[in-house]
Amino acid sequence: MNTLTTYYKTPIGTAEIIGDDQGIQSVSVLDQDIETSENTPEFAQECVQQLDEYFAGNRTNFNLKLNPQGTDFQQSVWRELLNIPFGKTRTYLEQTKKIGDPKAIRAVASANGKNPIWIIIPCHRVIGSDGSLTGYAGGIWRKKWLLEHESPVKQQSLF
Secondary structure (H helix, E strand, C coil): CCCEEEEEEECCEEEEEEEECCEEEEEEEECCCCCCCCCCCHHHHHHHHHHHHHHCCCCCCCCCCECCCCCHHHHHHHHHHCCCCCCCCEEHHHHHHHHCCCCCHHHHHHHHHCCCECCCCCHHHEECCCCCCCCCCCCHHHHHHHHHHHCCCCCCCCC
């Protein structure tokens, strides 16, 4: 089965969606501005619709056929990321304990960094033990934007 690629504009960059009939293999954010694909492949149509709903504030969970490619350990880390509720965060240490090996914090952080499915597998919800927004492949400013977007308490600007 040939993998297909589609592009979709989000409020924080162009998403590149790659997959096939077996599911979404990758959703990544690009720094370059690419026009939204005119013909979205069937496997990606539901993904684009659900991302639209997410960015509009009308979706807190995704229901998509995912097929990320990685090692067994990476797959276990990514599965655990799916358990972090919308609007919540978890520290790398908490994430490591959920996996069952508190000493594997660097390996868990590395697997988070290799997460191929942006937003849908929510690695942006993992933060440092001190609350810092450490490491994010899409850029710390995007991680901050996503966490604020998901925050149950919307901050009002004073000015």
